[in-house]
Amino acid sequence: MRFRKILLPLAAATVAAIGFAAAPASAAPTGDTSTTFDVNAGTLDITVPANATIGSGAPGTTITGQLGAVTVSDTRATDPADWEATVTSTDFTTGTATAAETVAATDVDYSSGPATATTGNGTFTPSLTPAPLDNTTPLTAFTHTGGTGVNSATWNPTLAINVPLANVAGTYTGTVTHSVA
DSSP states (O other): OHHHHHHHHHHHHHHHHHHTOOOOTTOOSOOOOOOOOOOOOOOEEEEOOSOOOOOOOOTTSEEEEEOOOEEEEEEEEESSOOEEEEEEEOOEEOTTOOGGGEEOGGGEEEEOOSEEEEESSSEEEEOOSOEEOOSSSOEEEEEEESOOEEEEEEEOOEEEEEOOTTOOSSOOBOOEEEEEO
């Protein structure tokens, strides 16, 4: 019987300790946690080929060729996600750039052609009708209107160079500049 006397006070002490356990301060069947996160805005960028060789032809002919892939990447995450890509050109020259060694930018027609790839939503609009380039007034190459978030468009523009009959033989060099805003 001695054994029972020792266990009874121990069991009573355990029950007393459990009875004094504290409950959580705000116990409830549900709980809300205010949670936040950030969606970062990116940039509006354009990538173009570093160099292009269009082709060759005689004076008085039209030399036609593609420039290479031009891509606009819009990671600004805006609403609406509008942008416009434009293009200008310098004159094309050879030798010392005399009149007979110059093809004016306005003698170069630009057409974006259809998109070769697009991502995102909204309306992508190419400039399909060939139009003369200029070294002062930008020509619209491609636009994106509406839509939200991130988008991109790639196209491979065609240049049609109308070589004047009076031009001399040579390798003509100029700069075609694409911009996006």
